[in-house]
Amino acid sequence: MDLKKLIGGRQFWSLIAVLLILFGVLLIVGHPKEEASPAPLPPPEDDVKVLVLNYHMVNSMFISLAIEPGDFDWQMKxxxxxxxxxISPDELYDFLAGKGTLPDRPVLITFDDGYEDNYTNAYPILKKYNLKATIFVVTGFLSKRKGYLTWDQLREMEQNGITIESHTVTHAPLPELSDDRIREELVESKRQAEAELGHPIEFIAYPTGVHDLHIVGIAQEAGYKGGFTVKYGNVDRSSNVYAMERVPVFRTAATNVDFVDRLRYTSNITQFGWTRN
Known part of the structure:
Protein backbone atom coordinates (compact mmCIF):
# COMPACT_ATOMS: atom_id res chain seq x y z
CA MET A 1 0.00 0.00 0.00
CA ASP A 2 1.31 3.42 -1.01
CA LEU A 3 0.50 5.58 2.03
CA LYS A 4 1.59 8.73 0.21
CA LYS A 5 -0.94 8.17 -2.61
CA LEU A 6 -3.70 7.17 -0.15
CA ILE A 7 -3.62 10.38 1.95
CA GLY A 8 -2.21 12.81 -0.59
CA GLY A 9 1.29 14.26 -0.93
CA ARG A 10 0.77 17.44 1.11
CA GLN A 11 -1.06 15.60 3.94
CA PHE A 12 1.65 12.92 3.93
CA TRP A 13 4.44 15.39 4.61
CA SER A 14 2.36 17.15 7.26
CA LEU A 15 1.88 13.82 9.02
CA ILE A 16 5.62 13.12 8.89
CA ALA A 17 6.36 16.54 10.43
CA VAL A 18 3.88 15.92 13.27
CA LEU A 19 5.40 12.50 13.98
CA LEU A 20 8.89 13.97 14.10
CA ILE A 21 7.76 16.64 16.56
CA LEU A 22 6.09 14.01 18.78
CA PHE A 23 9.22 11.84 18.65
CA GLY A 24 11.35 14.80 19.74
CA VAL A 25 9.03 15.52 22.66
CA LEU A 26 9.20 11.90 23.78
CA LEU A 27 13.01 12.02 23.68
CA ILE A 28 13.06 15.14 25.86
CA VAL A 29 10.55 13.75 28.37
CA GLY A 30 12.16 10.33 28.49
CA HIS A 31 15.68 11.72 28.96
CA PRO A 32 15.51 14.75 31.22
CA LYS A 33 18.59 16.94 31.29
CA GLU A 34 21.02 15.85 34.01
CA GLU A 35 21.59 18.38 36.74
CA ALA A 36 25.11 19.73 37.06
CA SER A 37 27.15 18.15 39.85
CA PRO A 38 27.35 20.38 42.93
CA ALA A 39 30.65 22.13 43.56
CA PRO A 40 32.86 20.11 45.92
CA LEU A 41 32.89 21.26 49.51
CA PRO A 42 36.15 22.68 50.84
CA PRO A 43 38.15 20.06 52.76
CA PRO A 44 37.50 20.05 56.51
CA GLU A 45 40.30 21.10 58.83
CA ASP A 46 40.78 17.45 59.76
CA ASP A 47 42.03 16.85 56.20
CA VAL A 48 45.14 18.99 56.74
CA LYS A 49 48.21 17.00 55.70
CA VAL A 50 51.43 17.87 57.49
CA LEU A 51 54.73 17.36 55.69
CA VAL A 52 57.49 16.13 58.02
CA LEU A 53 60.89 16.21 56.30
CA ASN A 54 63.68 13.95 57.56
CA TYR A 55 67.32 15.01 57.05
CA HIS A 56 70.57 13.74 58.55
CA MET A 57 73.76 15.46 57.39
CA VAL A 58 74.25 18.72 55.49
CA ASN A 59 77.75 18.52 54.03
CA SER A 60 79.70 17.52 50.92
CA MET A 61 80.31 13.86 51.79
CA PHE A 62 79.30 11.73 48.82
CA ILE A 63 76.82 9.51 50.70
CA SER A 64 73.04 9.29 50.56
CA LEU A 65 72.52 10.79 54.03
CA ALA A 66 74.52 13.95 53.25
CA ILE A 67 72.81 16.84 51.45
CA GLU A 68 75.08 19.46 49.88
CA PRO A 69 74.77 22.80 51.70
CA GLY A 70 73.91 24.46 48.39
CA ASP A 71 71.13 21.94 47.80
CA PHE A 72 69.81 22.39 51.32
CA ASP A 73 69.69 26.16 50.77
CA TRP A 74 67.81 25.59 47.49
CA GLN A 75 65.30 23.32 49.23
CA MET A 76 64.64 25.71 52.10
CA LYS A 77 64.15 28.57 49.63
CA ILE A 87 56.18 24.37 62.72
CA SER A 88 57.41 22.69 65.91
CA PRO A 89 56.55 19.20 67.24
CA ASP A 90 54.38 20.80 69.92
CA GLU A 91 52.37 22.68 67.29
CA LEU A 92 51.87 19.44 65.36
CA TYR A 93 50.86 17.56 68.52
CA ASP A 94 48.34 20.23 69.55
CA PHE A 95 46.75 20.09 66.11
CA LEU A 96 46.48 16.30 66.19
CA ALA A 97 44.93 16.51 69.66
CA GLY A 98 42.37 19.05 68.45
CA LYS A 99 43.77 21.81 70.64
CA GLY A 100 45.40 24.04 68.03
CA THR A 101 45.46 25.16 64.42
CA LEU A 102 48.22 25.13 61.84
CA PRO A 103 49.33 27.63 59.18
CA ASP A 104 48.83 26.98 55.49
CA ARG A 105 51.13 24.30 54.09
CA PRO A 106 52.68 23.30 57.44
CA VAL A 107 56.08 21.62 57.36
CA LEU A 108 58.07 20.11 60.22
CA ILE A 109 61.78 20.04 59.30
CA THR A 110 63.64 17.34 61.25
CA PHE A 111 67.22 16.05 61.51
CA ASP A 112 68.27 12.74 63.03
CA ASP A 113 71.38 11.91 65.08
CA GLY A 114 72.79 15.36 65.86
CA TYR A 115 75.69 15.89 63.47
CA GLU A 116 77.93 18.94 63.88
CA ASP A 117 77.10 20.13 60.36
CA ASN A 118 73.53 20.70 61.51
CA TYR A 119 75.06 23.66 63.39
CA THR A 120 77.79 24.76 60.98
CA ASN A 121 75.87 24.33 57.69
CA ALA A 122 72.13 23.83 58.19
CA TYR A 123 71.55 26.26 61.07
CA PRO A 124 72.72 29.43 59.21
CA ILE A 125 70.49 28.52 56.26
CA LEU A 126 67.49 27.93 58.52
CA LYS A 127 68.08 31.33 60.14
CA LYS A 128 68.48 32.93 56.70
CA TYR A 129 64.95 31.85 55.76
CA ASN A 130 63.52 32.21 59.28
CA LEU A 131 62.58 28.54 59.49
CA LYS A 132 62.02 26.39 62.55
CA ALA A 133 63.50 22.89 62.74
CA THR A 134 63.85 19.95 65.13
CA ILE A 135 66.94 17.85 65.83
CA PHE A 136 66.57 14.37 67.34
CA VAL A 137 69.88 13.84 69.11
CA VAL A 138 71.77 10.74 70.23
CA THR A 139 72.62 12.05 73.69
CA GLY A 140 75.53 9.66 74.32
CA PHE A 141 77.43 11.11 71.35
CA LEU A 142 77.02 14.83 72.13
CA SER A 143 80.10 16.74 73.31
CA LYS A 144 82.00 13.42 73.13
CA ARG A 145 82.30 12.10 69.60
CA LYS A 146 83.96 14.00 66.77
CA GLY A 147 81.48 15.18 64.18
CA TYR A 148 78.59 15.49 66.61
CA LEU A 149 77.00 18.54 68.19
CA THR A 150 77.86 19.90 71.60
CA TRP A 151 75.37 20.86 74.26
CA ASP A 152 76.51 24.48 73.98
CA GLN A 153 75.69 24.49 70.28
CA LEU A 154 72.28 23.02 71.01
CA ARG A 155 71.56 25.63 73.65
CA GLU A 156 72.42 28.37 71.18
CA MET A 157 70.22 26.88 68.46
CA GLU A 158 67.30 26.57 70.84
CA GLN A 159 67.37 30.34 71.21
CA ASN A 160 66.75 30.67 67.47
CA GLY A 161 63.87 28.39 66.52
CA ILE A 162 65.48 24.95 66.78
CA THR A 163 63.80 22.30 68.96
CA ILE A 164 65.83 19.46 70.48
CA GLU A 165 64.28 16.04 71.09
CA SER A 166 65.48 12.47 71.74
CA HIS A 167 66.98 9.85 69.42
CA THR A 168 68.02 7.55 72.32
CA VAL A 169 71.40 7.31 74.07
CA THR A 170 73.39 5.08 71.69
CA HIS A 171 71.22 4.70 68.55
CA ALA A 172 70.85 0.97 69.23
CA PRO A 173 68.03 -0.83 67.33
CA LEU A 174 65.37 -0.98 70.02
CA PRO A 175 63.61 -4.24 69.03
CA GLU A 176 66.89 -6.13 69.53
CA LEU A 177 67.26 -4.94 73.14
CA SER A 178 65.92 -6.26 76.43
CA ASP A 179 63.16 -4.31 78.13
CA ASP A 180 65.66 -2.90 80.62
CA ARG A 181 67.91 -1.68 77.81
CA ILE A 182 64.99 -0.17 75.92
CA ARG A 183 63.96 1.75 79.03
CA GLU A 184 67.53 2.88 79.57
CA GLU A 185 67.78 4.20 75.98
CA LEU A 186 64.48 6.06 76.23
CA VAL A 187 64.56 7.24 79.84
CA GLU A 188 68.25 8.14 80.08
CA SER A 189 68.34 10.11 76.82
CA LYS A 190 65.32 12.07 78.00
CA ARG A 191 66.91 12.70 81.40
CA GLN A 192 70.26 13.79 79.94
CA ALA A 193 68.70 16.24 77.49
CA GLU A 194 66.35 17.69 80.08
CA ALA A 195 69.25 18.22 82.51
CA GLU A 196 71.37 19.96 79.85
CA LEU A 197 68.64 22.03 78.21
CA GLY A 198 66.36 22.77 81.14
CA HIS A 199 63.02 21.82 79.57
CA PRO A 200 60.91 18.68 79.01
CA ILE A 201 61.88 16.31 76.19
CA GLU A 202 58.60 14.85 74.94
CA PHE A 203 59.23 13.38 71.48
CA ILE A 204 61.28 10.43 70.31
CA ALA A 205 62.52 9.48 66.85
CA TYR A 206 63.10 5.73 66.86
CA PRO A 207 66.58 4.74 65.56
CA THR A 208 66.17 3.64 61.91
CA GLY A 209 62.45 4.10 62.51
CA VAL A 210 62.03 0.58 63.88
CA HIS A 211 59.45 0.19 66.66
CA ASP A 212 56.54 -1.95 67.79
CA LEU A 213 53.60 -1.68 70.19
CA HIS A 214 55.72 -2.88 73.11
CA ILE A 215 58.34 -0.17 72.49
CA VAL A 216 55.58 2.42 72.13
CA GLY A 217 54.23 1.37 75.52
CA ILE A 218 57.64 1.88 77.13
CA ALA A 219 57.95 5.27 75.44
CA GLN A 220 54.59 6.27 76.91
CA GLU A 221 55.68 5.12 80.36
CA ALA A 222 58.90 7.15 79.99
CA GLY A 223 56.88 10.32 79.45
CA TYR A 224 57.04 10.81 75.69
CA LYS A 225 53.85 12.12 74.12
CA GLY A 226 54.77 11.35 70.51
CA GLY A 227 57.14 9.38 68.31
CA PHE A 228 58.45 9.59 64.74
CA THR A 229 59.29 6.79 62.32
CA VAL A 230 60.78 6.72 58.83
CA LYS A 231 57.53 5.43 57.34
CA TYR A 232 56.97 7.45 54.16
CA GLY A 233 53.92 9.72 54.18
CA ASN A 234 52.22 12.81 55.56
CA VAL A 235 50.88 13.21 59.08
CA ASP A 236 47.18 13.90 59.63
CA ARG A 237 44.60 13.29 62.34
CA SER A 238 44.35 9.64 61.36
CA SER A 239 48.07 9.13 62.15
CA ASN A 240 49.26 7.26 65.23
CA VAL A 241 50.87 9.97 67.37
CA TYR A 242 53.50 7.43 68.48
CA ALA A 243 54.31 6.40 64.90
CA MET A 244 54.19 9.59 62.86
CA GLU A 245 55.21 9.50 59.22
CA ARG A 246 58.11 11.39 57.66
CA VAL A 247 59.45 12.09 54.16
CA PRO A 248 63.18 11.30 53.99
CA VAL A 249 65.44 13.52 51.90
CA PHE A 250 68.56 11.96 50.38
CA ARG A 251 71.44 12.89 48.09
CA THR A 252 70.67 11.44 44.66
CA ALA A 253 71.75 11.95 41.06
CA ALA A 254 69.15 14.75 40.95
CA THR A 255 68.75 15.75 44.58
CA ASN A 256 66.57 18.83 44.18
CA VAL A 257 64.38 17.32 41.46
CA ASP A 258 63.76 14.33 43.72
CA PHE A 259 63.06 16.68 46.63
CA VAL A 260 60.25 18.37 44.69
CA ASP A 261 59.03 14.98 43.50
CA ARG A 262 58.70 13.80 47.09
CA LEU A 263 56.79 16.90 48.08
CA ARG A 264 54.31 16.10 45.31
CA TYR A 265 54.08 12.40 46.25
CA THR A 266 55.02 11.00 42.88
CA SER A 267 57.90 9.01 44.29
CA ASN A 268 58.00 5.27 43.65
CA ILE A 269 58.22 4.81 47.39
CA THR A 270 54.64 6.04 47.65
CA GLN A 271 53.34 4.55 44.41
CA PHE A 272 54.41 1.04 45.24
CA GLY A 273 54.12 1.17 48.99
CA TRP A 274 57.77 0.60 49.75
CA THR A 275 57.58 1.80 53.34
CA ARG A 276 59.39 0.73 56.47
CA ASN A 277 57.66 0.77 59.83
Whole structure:
Protein backbone atom coordinates (compact mmCIF):
# COMPACT_ATOMS: atom_id res chain seq x y z
CA MET A 1 0.00 0.00 0.00
CA ASP A 2 1.31 3.42 -1.01
CA LEU A 3 0.50 5.58 2.03
CA LYS A 4 1.59 8.73 0.21
CA LYS A 5 -0.94 8.17 -2.61
CA LEU A 6 -3.70 7.17 -0.15
CA ILE A 7 -3.62 10.38 1.95
CA GLY A 8 -2.21 12.81 -0.59
CA GLY A 9 1.29 14.26 -0.93
CA ARG A 10 0.77 17.44 1.11
CA GLN A 11 -1.06 15.60 3.94
CA PHE A 12 1.65 12.92 3.93
CA TRP A 13 4.44 15.39 4.61
CA SER A 14 2.36 17.15 7.26
CA LEU A 15 1.88 13.82 9.02
CA ILE A 16 5.62 13.12 8.89
CA ALA A 17 6.36 16.54 10.43
CA VAL A 18 3.88 15.92 13.27
CA LEU A 19 5.40 12.50 13.98
CA LEU A 20 8.89 13.97 14.10
CA ILE A 21 7.76 16.64 16.56
CA LEU A 22 6.09 14.01 18.78
CA PHE A 23 9.22 11.84 18.65
CA GLY A 24 11.35 14.80 19.74
CA VAL A 25 9.03 15.52 22.66
CA LEU A 26 9.20 11.90 23.78
CA LEU A 27 13.01 12.02 23.68
CA ILE A 28 13.06 15.14 25.86
CA VAL A 29 10.55 13.75 28.37
CA GLY A 30 12.16 10.33 28.49
CA HIS A 31 15.68 11.72 28.96
CA PRO A 32 15.51 14.75 31.22
CA LYS A 33 18.59 16.94 31.29
CA GLU A 34 21.02 15.85 34.01
CA GLU A 35 21.59 18.38 36.74
CA ALA A 36 25.11 19.73 37.06
CA SER A 37 27.15 18.15 39.85
CA PRO A 38 27.35 20.38 42.93
CA ALA A 39 30.65 22.13 43.56
CA PRO A 40 32.86 20.11 45.92
CA LEU A 41 32.89 21.26 49.51
CA PRO A 42 36.15 22.68 50.84
CA PRO A 43 38.15 20.06 52.76
CA PRO A 44 37.50 20.05 56.51
CA GLU A 45 40.30 21.10 58.83
CA ASP A 46 40.78 17.45 59.76
CA ASP A 47 42.03 16.85 56.20
CA VAL A 48 45.14 18.99 56.74
CA LYS A 49 48.21 17.00 55.70
CA VAL A 50 51.43 17.87 57.49
CA LEU A 51 54.73 17.36 55.69
CA VAL A 52 57.49 16.13 58.02
CA LEU A 53 60.89 16.21 56.30
CA ASN A 54 63.68 13.95 57.56
CA TYR A 55 67.32 15.01 57.05
CA HIS A 56 70.57 13.74 58.55
CA MET A 57 73.76 15.46 57.39
CA VAL A 58 74.25 18.72 55.49
CA ASN A 59 77.75 18.52 54.03
CA SER A 60 79.70 17.52 50.92
CA MET A 61 80.31 13.86 51.79
CA PHE A 62 79.30 11.73 48.82
CA ILE A 63 76.82 9.51 50.70
CA SER A 64 73.04 9.29 50.56
CA LEU A 65 72.52 10.79 54.03
CA ALA A 66 74.52 13.95 53.25
CA ILE A 67 72.81 16.84 51.45
CA GLU A 68 75.08 19.46 49.88
CA PRO A 69 74.77 22.80 51.70
CA GLY A 70 73.91 24.46 48.39
CA ASP A 71 71.13 21.94 47.80
CA PHE A 72 69.81 22.39 51.32
CA ASP A 73 69.69 26.16 50.77
CA TRP A 74 67.81 25.59 47.49
CA GLN A 75 65.30 23.32 49.23
CA MET A 76 64.64 25.71 52.10
CA LYS A 77 64.15 28.57 49.63
CA UNK A 78 61.77 26.38 47.65
CA UNK A 79 59.65 25.81 50.77
CA UNK A 80 59.48 29.52 51.52
CA UNK A 81 58.80 30.50 47.90
CA UNK A 82 55.96 27.98 47.66
CA UNK A 83 54.15 29.07 50.79
CA UNK A 84 55.22 26.45 53.31
CA UNK A 85 55.32 27.45 56.99
CA UNK A 86 57.62 25.66 59.44
CA ILE A 87 56.18 24.37 62.72
CA SER A 88 57.41 22.69 65.91
CA PRO A 89 56.55 19.20 67.24
CA ASP A 90 54.38 20.80 69.92
CA GLU A 91 52.37 22.68 67.29
CA LEU A 92 51.87 19.44 65.36
CA TYR A 93 50.86 17.56 68.52
CA ASP A 94 48.34 20.23 69.55
CA PHE A 95 46.75 20.09 66.11
CA LEU A 96 46.48 16.30 66.19
CA ALA A 97 44.93 16.51 69.66
CA GLY A 98 42.37 19.05 68.45
CA LYS A 99 43.77 21.81 70.64
CA GLY A 100 45.40 24.04 68.03
CA THR A 101 45.46 25.16 64.42
CA LEU A 102 48.22 25.13 61.84
CA PRO A 103 49.33 27.63 59.18
CA ASP A 104 48.83 26.98 55.49
CA ARG A 105 51.13 24.30 54.09
CA PRO A 106 52.68 23.30 57.44
CA VAL A 107 56.08 21.62 57.36
CA LEU A 108 58.07 20.11 60.22
CA ILE A 109 61.78 20.04 59.30
CA THR A 110 63.64 17.34 61.25
CA PHE A 111 67.22 16.05 61.51
CA ASP A 112 68.27 12.74 63.03
CA ASP A 113 71.38 11.91 65.08
CA GLY A 114 72.79 15.36 65.86
CA TYR A 115 75.69 15.89 63.47
CA GLU A 116 77.93 18.94 63.88
CA ASP A 117 77.10 20.13 60.36
CA ASN A 118 73.53 20.70 61.51
CA TYR A 119 75.06 23.66 63.39
CA THR A 120 77.79 24.76 60.98
CA ASN A 121 75.87 24.33 57.69
CA ALA A 122 72.13 23.83 58.19
CA TYR A 123 71.55 26.26 61.07
CA PRO A 124 72.72 29.43 59.21
CA ILE A 125 70.49 28.52 56.26
CA LEU A 126 67.49 27.93 58.52
CA LYS A 127 68.08 31.33 60.14
CA LYS A 128 68.48 32.93 56.70
CA TYR A 129 64.95 31.85 55.76
CA ASN A 130 63.52 32.21 59.28
CA LEU A 131 62.58 28.54 59.49
CA LYS A 132 62.02 26.39 62.55
CA ALA A 133 63.50 22.89 62.74
CA THR A 134 63.85 19.95 65.13
CA ILE A 135 66.94 17.85 65.83
CA PHE A 136 66.57 14.37 67.34
CA VAL A 137 69.88 13.84 69.11
CA VAL A 138 71.77 10.74 70.23
CA THR A 139 72.62 12.05 73.69
CA GLY A 140 75.53 9.66 74.32
CA PHE A 141 77.43 11.11 71.35
CA LEU A 142 77.02 14.83 72.13
CA SER A 143 80.10 16.74 73.31
CA LYS A 144 82.00 13.42 73.13
CA ARG A 145 82.30 12.10 69.60
CA LYS A 146 83.96 14.00 66.77
CA GLY A 147 81.48 15.18 64.18
CA TYR A 148 78.59 15.49 66.61
CA LEU A 149 77.00 18.54 68.19
CA THR A 150 77.86 19.90 71.60
CA TRP A 151 75.37 20.86 74.26
CA ASP A 152 76.51 24.48 73.98
CA GLN A 153 75.69 24.49 70.28
CA LEU A 154 72.28 23.02 71.01
CA ARG A 155 71.56 25.63 73.65
CA GLU A 156 72.42 28.37 71.18
CA MET A 157 70.22 26.88 68.46
CA GLU A 158 67.30 26.57 70.84
CA GLN A 159 67.37 30.34 71.21
CA ASN A 160 66.75 30.67 67.47
CA GLY A 161 63.87 28.39 66.52
CA ILE A 162 65.48 24.95 66.78
CA THR A 163 63.80 22.30 68.96
CA ILE A 164 65.83 19.46 70.48
CA GLU A 165 64.28 16.04 71.09
CA SER A 166 65.48 12.47 71.74
CA HIS A 167 66.98 9.85 69.42
CA THR A 168 68.02 7.55 72.32
CA VAL A 169 71.40 7.31 74.07
CA THR A 170 73.39 5.08 71.69
CA HIS A 171 71.22 4.70 68.55
CA ALA A 172 70.85 0.97 69.23
CA PRO A 173 68.03 -0.83 67.33
CA LEU A 174 65.37 -0.98 70.02
CA PRO A 175 63.61 -4.24 69.03
CA GLU A 176 66.89 -6.13 69.53
CA LEU A 177 67.26 -4.94 73.14
CA SER A 178 65.92 -6.26 76.43
CA ASP A 179 63.16 -4.31 78.13
CA ASP A 180 65.66 -2.90 80.62
CA ARG A 181 67.91 -1.68 77.81
CA ILE A 182 64.99 -0.17 75.92
CA ARG A 183 63.96 1.75 79.03
CA GLU A 184 67.53 2.88 79.57
CA GLU A 185 67.78 4.20 75.98
CA LEU A 186 64.48 6.06 76.23
CA VAL A 187 64.56 7.24 79.84
CA GLU A 188 68.25 8.14 80.08
CA SER A 189 68.34 10.11 76.82
CA LYS A 190 65.32 12.07 78.00
CA ARG A 191 66.91 12.70 81.40
CA GLN A 192 70.26 13.79 79.94
CA ALA A 193 68.70 16.24 77.49
CA GLU A 194 66.35 17.69 80.08
CA ALA A 195 69.25 18.22 82.51
CA GLU A 196 71.37 19.96 79.85
CA LEU A 197 68.64 22.03 78.21
CA GLY A 198 66.36 22.77 81.14
CA HIS A 199 63.02 21.82 79.57
CA PRO A 200 60.91 18.68 79.01
CA ILE A 201 61.88 16.31 76.19
CA GLU A 202 58.60 14.85 74.94
CA PHE A 203 59.23 13.38 71.48
CA ILE A 204 61.28 10.43 70.31
CA ALA A 205 62.52 9.48 66.85
CA TYR A 206 63.10 5.73 66.86
CA PRO A 207 66.58 4.74 65.56
CA THR A 208 66.17 3.64 61.91
CA GLY A 209 62.45 4.10 62.51
CA VAL A 210 62.03 0.58 63.88
CA HIS A 211 59.45 0.19 66.66
CA ASP A 212 56.54 -1.95 67.79
CA LEU A 213 53.60 -1.68 70.19
CA HIS A 214 55.72 -2.88 73.11
CA ILE A 215 58.34 -0.17 72.49
CA VAL A 216 55.58 2.42 72.13
CA GLY A 217 54.23 1.37 75.52
CA ILE A 218 57.64 1.88 77.13
CA ALA A 219 57.95 5.27 75.44
CA GLN A 220 54.59 6.27 76.91
CA GLU A 221 55.68 5.12 80.36
CA ALA A 222 58.90 7.15 79.99
CA GLY A 223 56.88 10.32 79.45
CA TYR A 224 57.04 10.81 75.69
CA LYS A 225 53.85 12.12 74.12
CA GLY A 226 54.77 11.35 70.51
CA GLY A 227 57.14 9.38 68.31
CA PHE A 228 58.45 9.59 64.74
CA THR A 229 59.29 6.79 62.32
CA VAL A 230 60.78 6.72 58.83
CA LYS A 231 57.53 5.43 57.34
CA TYR A 232 56.97 7.45 54.16
CA GLY A 233 53.92 9.72 54.18
CA ASN A 234 52.22 12.81 55.56
CA VAL A 235 50.88 13.21 59.08
CA ASP A 236 47.18 13.90 59.63
CA ARG A 237 44.60 13.29 62.34
CA SER A 238 44.35 9.64 61.36
CA SER A 239 48.07 9.13 62.15
CA ASN A 240 49.26 7.26 65.23
CA VAL A 241 50.87 9.97 67.37
CA TYR A 242 53.50 7.43 68.48
CA ALA A 243 54.31 6.40 64.90
CA MET A 244 54.19 9.59 62.86
CA GLU A 245 55.21 9.50 59.22
CA ARG A 246 58.11 11.39 57.66
CA VAL A 247 59.45 12.09 54.16
CA PRO A 248 63.18 11.30 53.99
CA VAL A 249 65.44 13.52 51.90
CA PHE A 250 68.56 11.96 50.38
CA ARG A 251 71.44 12.89 48.09
CA THR A 252 70.67 11.44 44.66
CA ALA A 253 71.75 11.95 41.06
CA ALA A 254 69.15 14.75 40.95
CA THR A 255 68.75 15.75 44.58
CA ASN A 256 66.57 18.83 44.18
CA VAL A 257 64.38 17.32 41.46
CA ASP A 258 63.76 14.33 43.72
CA PHE A 259 63.06 16.68 46.63
CA VAL A 260 60.25 18.37 44.69
CA ASP A 261 59.03 14.98 43.50
CA ARG A 262 58.70 13.80 47.09
CA LEU A 263 56.79 16.90 48.08
CA ARG A 264 54.31 16.10 45.31
CA TYR A 265 54.08 12.40 46.25
CA THR A 266 55.02 11.00 42.88
CA SER A 267 57.90 9.01 44.29
CA ASN A 268 58.00 5.27 43.65
CA ILE A 269 58.22 4.81 47.39
CA THR A 270 54.64 6.04 47.65
CA GLN A 271 53.34 4.55 44.41
CA PHE A 272 54.41 1.04 45.24
CA GLY A 273 54.12 1.17 48.99
CA TRP A 274 57.77 0.60 49.75
CA THR A 275 57.58 1.80 53.34
CA ARG A 276 59.39 0.73 56.47
CA ASN A 277 57.66 0.77 59.83
Missing amino acids: YLVDHGYHS
